Amino acid sequence: MPPEKLHWAHLYEEVVTSGLCTGCSACVVACPYDVLGYDDDGRYKPFHVEATGGATDCTHGVKGCTLCTRACPRFRDWEPEIEQHLFGRPRTADEVEGIAADVVLARATDPELHEAGQDGGLVSALLVWALENDVIDAALVSALEGDGTSWKAVPAVARTRAEVLATAGSRYTYSANPLAYPEAIAGGAERIALVGMGCQASAPGVMAARKAGKVARRFALSIGLLCSKTFDDAIFDELFQARYGLERADIAKMNIKGVFQVWTHGGEYHEIPLKEAHAWTREGCLSCPDFAAEHADISTGGIGAFNDWTLTLVRTERGREVFAAMQEAGAVEVRPAGDDPGAVALLRRLSRVSRKRWPATAVPIPGRLPETQPA
Ligand SMILES: Cc1cc2nc3c(=O)[nH]c(=O)nc-3n(C[C@H](O)[C@H](O)[C@H](O)COP(=O)(O)OP(=O)(O)OC[C@H]3O[C@@H](n4cnc5c(N)ncnc54)[C@H](O)[C@@H]3O)c2cc1C
Ligand code: SF4
Ligand code: SF4
Numbered sequence: 081m082p083p084e085k086l087h088w089a090h091l092y093e094e095v096v097t098s099g100l101c102t103g104c105s106a107c108v109v110a111c112p113y114d115v116l117g118y119d120d121d122g123r124y125k126p127f128h129v130e131a132t133g134g135a136t137d138c139t140h141g142v143k144g145c146t147l148c149t150r151a152c153p154r155f156r157d158w159e160p161e162i163e164q165h166l167f168g169r170p171r172t173a174d175e176v177e178g179i180a181a182d183v184v185l186a187r188a189t190d191p192e193l194h195e196a197g198q199d200g201g202l203v204s205a206l207l208v209w210a211l212e213n214d215v216i217d218a219a220l221v222s223a224l225e226g227d228g229t230s231w232k233a234v235p236a237v238a239r240t241r242a243e244v245l246a247t248a249g250s251r252y253t254y255s256a257n258p259l260a261y262p263e264a265i266a267g268g269a270e271r272i273a274l275v276g277m278g279c280q281a282s283a284p285g286v287m288a289a290r291k292a293g294k295v296a297r298r299f300a301l302s303i304g305l306l307c308s309k310t311f312d313d314a315i316f317d318e319l320f321q322a323r324y325g326l327e328r329a330d331i332a333k334m335n336i337k338g339v340f341q342v343w344t345h346g347g348e349y350h351e352i353p354l355k356e357a358h359a360w361t362r363e364g365c366l367s368c369p370d371f372a373a374e375h376a377d378i379s380t381g382g383i384g385a386f387n388d389w390t391l392t393l394v395r396t397e398r399g400r401e402v403f404a405a406m407q408e409a410g411a412v413e414v415r416p417a418g419d420d421p422g423a424v425a426l427l428r429r430l431s432r433v434s435r436k437r438w439p440a441t442a443v444p445i446p447g448r449l450p451e452t453q454p455a
Contacts, residue, residue, distance in 0.1 A: 086149040086156075087141025088116070088128065098441040100154045101125055102279035103364040105256035110151030110287065110295050113140050120234075122312060124254050124364050150292035153282035153375070160446045162282060162375045165289035166396050170446055171374075177431040178374025180393040181400055183417040183424060187389050189410060196248035198335065199382040200390035202412065203275060203303055204248045206378065206402065208241050209411045210273060215402065216300050218269035220276075221247045222255035229329035231316055235260035239267065250382075252334060254310040254362055258283060261295065271300035277307035278370030278379075285375040301398065304373020306381030306391070308365075308430060315360035324350060335382070367441075371434035372427060378403060383430070384423025389415070391423050 088107075095101045103124030108116045115138050117129040133139045138148075149155050153162070160170040167179045187200025193208060194201040210216040223236035223246065233255035238244045257276045264272050274284055281304035287296035320326040326342060333343045340352035373379035377399035381391045394403045406412045417424050438445050444453050 085141070085144055085146055087146050088138040088148050089136045089141055091149050091152055091155060092128075092136045094156070094441075095152055095154050096125060096127075098439075099367050100439050100441055101364060102154060102368055103254065103256060103362075104153060104276075104279040104283055105258045106151040106153060106280070106283035106287070107148035109258045109261040110147045110292050111138075112147060112293065113138070113145070115140065116148065118256060118259060120254075120256060120259075122314070124256065124362060147292055147295075150290035151283060151287050151295065153279065153286045154442070155286075157443055157446070158282070158286055161289045162285040166285050166375060176435060177372040177393070177427050178370075178379075178395065180379075180395045182392075182394040182403075183427075184392050184394070185384070185386060185389040185415045185417055185419060185423075186392040186403075186412050189413050192245065193248070194388065196245050197390070198248070198250040199380070200388055201248065202390035202392055203305075203380055204244050205411055206301075206303060206406065207238060207244045207273060207275070209406050209409065210301060210402065211239065211241070211244070213405070213409075216269075216271045216273045218264040218267060219244070219273040220257045220260040220264060222251060222257055222275070223247045224251065231328045231331060232313060237264045237267065237269075239269070249333065250305070250335065252311055252336060252340075253313050253315070254364070256280070265298075270298060272298050273301040273303060274299055275303045275305070276373075277305045277310070278373040278375070279307075279364070279368060281305070281373040281376035281379070282370065301402065302376045302378075304376025304379035306372055306379060306383065306427070306430075308371055308434060309368075310362045310365055311357060311360045312362050315357060319352070319357060319360060323356070324352060326350060337382070337387075367437050367439040369435045369438045369445075371431045374431075381427070383426045384420045386420060386423075389420075391417065391420075391427065 163170045186202045188194040188205035193204045207219045219238045225232040225234045233251035235257045284299035284302040330344045332345045335341045342350040377396045379393040
């Protein structure tokens with residue numbers, strides 16, 4: 081970070097209102113004065129909660145607090161800063177899916193975790209292993225609100241195997257998982273794993289790179305979920321219910337594999353073309369260039385020919401340590417990504433597609449010539 085004191089007024093102008101903000105909520109949890117709120121009711125954006133100072137002036141920024149800009153994974157030169165910190169170098173132009181030490185297919189060996197998981201249950205296996213082997217005290221994940229029938233995805237804390245199992249699987253509306261941080265701290269957690277799409281998975285890396293205080297030190301592991309977009313909650317009523325007669329409470333499971341796949345509690349299976357769903361794309365995703373959760377310790381996805389394996393990118397030294405220890409303990413089964421070359425090709429293709437969304441309001445893509453920058 082340059083010596084200039086960069087604070088909420090800069091973040092508000094350069095990220096929150098410029099089209100760069102993904103709504104990841106990292107700035108909100110990094111703020112030590114609790115003056116930033118988060119609107120999760122369709123807007124998914126941070127805001128200044130106090131009447132004094134108005135929307136742009138948090139009043140603490142002018143006194144020298146810079147923590148929100150230090151925590152934001154879209155502020156100024158975020159990508160080379162995080163990569164320099166995590167990998168000792170920025171990516172090369174060819175590393176379109178980000179820097180990774182290993183790309184493999186993996187799945188939980190524990191049948192219960194495997195069954196509960198969206199793909200191979202690798203994320204759940206990682207969390208359970210890390211909780212039971214003194215690597216983390218808690219994980220910030222996503223749950224369904226209440227009894228689950230509303231399908232509203234909300235941030236949650238998992239501290240036990242039962243809580244990991246209860247929050248496994250994927251929801252395709254936005255859940256700002258960092259917002260569960262205060263609950264984890266209140267429960268006594270000091271070492272925390274964050275599970276989230278790329279927008280969120282970059283937060284621990286940027287916080288560490290920019291020394292964003294205690295919050296930065298408490299993130300012990302970042303587990304990323306590959307992601308092209310999330311949808312507004314209104315998709316349930318305005319598309320699934322209105323056009324397909326699918327009530328929220330009847331939906332048992334969802335997946336996206338070229339189409340929206342929906343299974344009901346009654347045993348029915350429906351397919352909804354993705355092009356029908358695009359109108360409900362969440363605004364914060366429209367300018368997101370990160371498909372492959374490129375700054376997580378370990379990134380995971382479901383693309384490829386094998387539905388019950390998780391495509392896994394082991395990225396950082398920390399990710400390698402944890403993954404190797406799990407393998408040694410027999411908690412995870414691994415096969416080469418070369419067994420599914422189509423998955424790797426699709427990973428690169430989808431990463432390239434997302435990178436074309438590099439926002440015009442952002443700093444230019446690092447390392448690329450001006451004529452090859454997106455318009
Ligand atoms: C919104 C979204 C979009 C995705 N898009 C793609 C894609 O385009 N291509 C691809 O290959 N993979 C995508 N994935 C990743 C994929 O669905 C699986 O999460 C991943 O393969 C890990 O599977 P698993 O069985 O190992 O995870 P599991 O063991 O099932 O664990 C999944 C973890 O994700 C958390 N989670 C679930 N929903 C959300 C949410 N909405 N927000 C934040 N955290 C959540 C859960 O709490 C749990 O901790 C997406 C995931 C999400 C949530
Ligand atoms: S991208 Fe995240 S950290 Fe940055 S302003 Fe938006 S919500 Fe805050
Ligand atoms: S596309 Fe996915 S990773 Fe990007 S902002 Fe949207 S939810 Fe986050």
